[in-house]
Amino acid sequence: MSEVFNALLVGVGGQGIVLSSDILAEAAALSGLDVKKSEIHGMSRRGGPVFSHVRFGAVVHSPVIPTGAADLILAMEPMELLRWAPWAGPGAAACYLAAPILPVGVEEYPEGLADELARLFPRLVRIELASIRRSVPLKVRNTALLGAASVFLPLELDSFAAAITVLAPRGSAEANQAAFDTGRALAEAQLKEPADVE
Amino acid sequence: MHTRLLSGNEAVALGAWEAGVAVGCGYPGTPSTEILEALAGKPGVYTEWSVNEKVALEVGVGAALAGGRTLVTMKHVGVNVAADPLFTASYTGVRAGLVIVTADDPELHSSQNEQDNRNYAIAAKVPMLEPSDSQEAREFTRLAFELSETFDTPVFLRMTTRLSHSKSLIEPFAGDAPQRTEAPLAPGFEPDPRKYVMIPGHARARRVAVEDRMQRLIEAAEDHPANRIEWPDGLPADAIAEFGVITSGIPYSYVKEVAPQAPVLKLGLVHPLPRRLLAEFAARVRWLYVVEELDPVIETQLKAWGIDCVGREAFSGIGEFSPTIVARGLGRPLPAPTLSPQLEVTVRRPGLCPGCPHDHVFTELRRLGFIVSGDIGCYSLGVLPPYNAMDTLLDMGASLTMAQGMDLVVPPEQKGRIAAVIGDSTFAHSGITGLLNAVWNGRDGLYVVLDNGTTAMTGMQPNPLSGERMGRSDAPSLDYALLAKAMHIPDDRLAMVDAYDTATISAALEHLAGQSGVRLLVVLGLCLIEGQKLKRIEKLDLKKTVRRELVRTHPLGGQHE
Ligand code: SF4
Numbered sequence: 001m002s003e004v005f006n007a008l009l010v011g012v013g014g015q016g017i018v019l020s021s022d023i024l025a026e027a028a029a030l031s032g033l034d035v036k037k038s039e040i041h042g043m044s045r046r047g048g049p050v051f052s053h054v055r056f057g058a059v060v061h062s063p064v065i066p067t068g069a070a071d072l073i074l075a076m077e078p079m080e081l082l083r084w085a086p087w088a089g090p091g092a093a094a095c096y097l098a099a100p101i102l103p104v105g106v107e108e109y110p111e112g113l114a115d116e117l118a119r120l121f122p123r124l125v126r127i128e129l130a131s132i133r134r135s136v137p138l139k140v141r142n143t144a145l146l147g148a149a150s151v152f153l154p155l156e157l158d159s160f161a162a163a164i165t166v167l168a169p170r171g172s173a174e175a176n177q178a179a180f181d182t183g184r185a186l187a188e189a190q191l192k193e194p195a196d197v198e
Numbered sequence: 199m200h201t202r203l204l205s206g207n208e209a210v211a212l213g214a215w216e217a218g219v220a221v222g223c224g225y226p227g228t229p230s231t232e233i234l235e236a237l238a239g240k241p242g243v244y245t246e247w248s249v250n251e252k253v254a255l256e257v258g259v260g261a262a263l264a265g266g267r268t269l270v271t272m273k274h275v276g277v278n279v280a281a282d283p284l285f286t287a288s289y290t291g292v293r294a295g296l297v298i299v300t301a302d303d304p305e306l307h308s309s310q311n312e313q314d315n316r317n318y319a320i321a322a323k324v325p326m327l328e329p330s331d332s333q334e335a336r337e338f339t340r341l342a343f344e345l346s347e348t349f350d351t352p353v354f355l356r357m358t359t360r361l362s363h364s365k366s367l368i369e370p371f372a373g374d375a376p377q378r379t380e381a382p383l384a385p386g387f388e389p390d391p392r393k394y395v396m397i398p399g400h401a402r403a404r405r406v407a408v409e410d411r412m413q414r415l416i417e418a419a420e421d422h423p424a425n426r427i428e429w430p431d432g433l434p435a436d437a438i439a440e441f442g443v444i445t446s447g448i449p450y451s452y453v454k455e456v457a458p459q460a461p462v463l464k465l466g467l468v469h470p471l472p473r474r475l476l477a478e479f480a481a482r483v484r485w486l487y488v489v490e491e492l493d494p495v496i497e498t499q500l501k502a503w504g505i506d507c508v509g510r511e512a513f514s515g516i517g518e519f520s521p522t523i524v525a526r527g528l529g530r531p532l533p534a535p536t537l538s539p540q541l542e543v544t545v546r547r548p549g550l551c552p553g554c555p556h557d558h559v560f561t562e563l564r565r566l567g568f569i570v571s572g573d574i575g576c577y578s579l580g581v582l583p584p585y586n587a588m589d590t591l592l593d594m595g596a597s598l599t600m601a602q603g604m605d606l607v608v609p610p611e612q613k614g615r616i617a618a619v620i621g622d623s624t625f626a627h628s629g630i631t632g633l634l635n636a637v638w639n640g641r642d643g644l645y646v647v648l649d650n651g652t653t654a655m656t657g658m659q660p661n662p663l664s665g666e667r668m669g670r671s672d673a674p675s676l677d678y679a680l681l682a683k684a685m686h687i688p689d690d691r692l693a694m695v696d697a698y699d700t701a702t703i704s705a706a707l708e709h710l711a712g713q714s715g716v717r718l719l720v721v722l723g724l725c726l727i728e729g730q731k732l733k734r735i736e737k738l739d740l741k742k743t744v745r746r747e748l749v750r751t752h753p754l755g756g757q758h759e
Contacts, residue, residue, distance in 0.1 A: 012546065022203075022365075029203050029367060036331070036451075037203075038364035040307060048548030062455035063331075063364035063448075066521035068533035083543045086535045103546040105583065116541045166201055 004057035005154060006065040010084050011076030012101045013047050016142030019167065020074070021052035023146060023176075026163035027155050028056035038063035047104065049080060073121075074149040076142060077101050078113050085120050093123035093152040095187065097145050125151065125187040132182060140172065140179035147183030151191060157184075202368050206361040209332035209368060210269075210299060211236035213339030217295075218381035219243055220266030223254045225627065226656040227273030228308040229362035230301035234271050235659075238668050242378065247659055247668050250594070250627040251276035255283045255298065259352075262296035263394060265385035267343055271299040274315050275593065279628070281318070284352070288322045289404040290394050291350035294383045295343030298324075301357040304491045305518035308359075308655075310574070310593065312516070314492035319354050319469040323408050325415055326354035326469040327424055330450040332366045338466060341424060347382065349411055349418075356468065358491065360448045360518065416470045424466025427479055430459050442483030443528070444476065444496060444507070449489045449519050456525040471499050480505045487512065487528060491519050550579050555697035555723025556648045559619065560587035562704050566711060568617040568644075571604065573597035573629070575621040576654045576725075588619070595620070595628030602632070602641050614714070617644040623653035623661040626676065636716045637685045644710055644717045647678070648697075650725035651741060658728050665744065670735065678720050679752050687716050694752040696745070697723025706754045722748060 007024060011017045018039055025037045039052035053065045069089045075081035075096040088094070096117065100109055118124055125148050136144045143164070150160060160180060168176040204212065210233050214222065222237040222245040224230065238245040248254035251272040258270035272280060277300050287296070300318070303309040319326035327342050329335040339355060346353040371377065392400050419425070433439060442461035445453050446468050453462060463479040465471070480486050480500070488497045488509040497509030512527040513519070525532050550557050560580045563570050564587045572578060572588035573596065581588035590600055597618040604616050620629045625647050636643050653659040660666035665675040682692045691713055693706045703721060710717040722745045724732070732738040 013548070025203055025365060026201055029201070034367065035203060036364060036366045038360060040363070047546070047551070049546050060366075061458070062451045062521050063360065063366065064452070064520055066455065066525070066533060068522075068535045079544050079546070082539050082541060083546075085537045085539050088535075088537050089533060090536050092536075103544060104549050104552075106544055109544060110541050113541060116539060120537050120539060 007054045008070040009052045010080040015076040020142045027159040036060045036063040094121040095125040095149040099129040143176045144179040144183035147180035148187035207232035209335035213336035214269045217340040221261040221268040224271035226659040229359040251280040255280040262292040264387045267295040274302040295346035296352045297342040328356040328447045419472040428462040441485035445489040452524040560585040571601040571618045573620040598632030622649040622663040626662040652728040654725040691717040693754040694720045
């Protein structure tokens, strides 16, 4: 792979974006690629938007993705996908968890958010909260999303498994791997038979 | 070390440890905090959170003079606090290596200003290194110790938010794990009053030594290994390139991203600047660009030397750069955005965590019509909706002292309506002296310490009020009641209340608002996130009991047993 692959992971403080992006970056490093990543700390845990840029390829210079150059956006929350949509490059894929977290003082999102996201991203995986609520514990939902997004990532599944072993908090590697597999299976199923648009 | 992907901060810690650092100290501040956290617990090094940056640097200078390599970390504004010892440590020199990390925050991701601390390096006459990625952060930390010892000077290592918090690969270890090399000096203090006792007579002589050192540093900068020219392959060395770039730090990575073929002079030693190297590079390019975040430090120096360059005309001095901004400034093609959302994006503001124990105080202060003099930390979020309950915020500790200043001149209807609100870590950092000032000068004021048991904003570091020190080992914690007693604050003007006891908080505020003189209200609650952590290490119950006891023995009005 000569080009740099740009993945943008976004969500709301406390959703585990940093761990997901660490696993992704480690998976790329274990595949023998150069990797850089960049994220924002600080306000993150107080309910503000959080993001992490992960870039991998033969040689990566900047830890920051240039605007309009993301190949994949993984969002833990629908409005966050919309917020970061302008970072998408041509033909970018997206993957999001359909579980809105309303900002303080906001009652509901504009109507048609799901349709708008589907319009913006022809290559889209939408994970329904209902489909993972029971099978995937809250703490590893971020890893389920990463599993779903992995269908768009040019990395071997083995590298993800190895990265999870290295980085999952003590005692949680199995739960993380299971969540990853669940997410991956859901995404594969969805890409086979296009979901109905609600 | 199970991964080679390190953040810039982790890499500084690794580099320091590999270089045989003996002492690491600092005050937590985003984006510098993780450096000491990564260093703590490594064998052979003592680490501490000091009560503030001035203290940390003084501990550091002492350790270095006694012969131990020392790393002192702080965020950019922390250097303001440490500036007093800094300027004179430049005179005393260090003996063993002393490296001061300043983590600057272009774009003010989590700071109250955007200062460029290269200016401190110039003003204090202290050399400064600035890495561009994690491997360099590791290497430059070692180089900084070496430079420090060779030239007997403190050395700055400048990080920025993007560098501190981005991860990149470091070079593999020689064996399986990092190797620590022994520092060259053996510990042991050797008295030398003419060098270490800065009375004017001695300092005047040292002033000359500093100047001489600066001259030698300027010479050494010319071929310091951290500076290099990257000339494109295939372009003859004697050719004149169409354009070239002088840059340093994280902007270097953006330059390589958007103009990989451009000739680049990459500065790793950003103070002092290598005049001959710069001139040589300038002579080999037709258009010379300077890509530097924040202040035009390199640009101004080049122009003073009569070297023509493009800097601020093409790049703003405000905020953080990005590949896009650098591409635009260099006139490189930019990818056009491909998607244009037709729905409006909903704003998401950070706020106090839902259920944060301290939100009630803000609501009440507003209800009672107080002017709220605020301070640094989580509680600065009290300025945002839904609280809208903060009127001023300047720096660590300024809540108490600004309130005193305001009270001196406000008209009668605002008299006695000013409350200072400060967190526990900040109170220990520089709030106590403000309280002492109020008592000493016989001032009036309502001072509220929101004690959440930790330094929450930077990620749960212990402080002198939380009963723990770095690494969570137990420590005595400052006793508010004895402090108040020592300051002659009468019992009926001190209250300690439970943050969740909203009725008592309201009553206490009303009671204290009606009094005069110095009044101290301590609102004890546990940060929710810290609470979860304490639970995991089975310390939560103990901590809660200690706090309940404080509330029981120091209720409103001093009616305790
Ligand atoms: S981190 Fe802790 S102190 Fe800060 S807002 Fe959240 S609960 Fe409150």
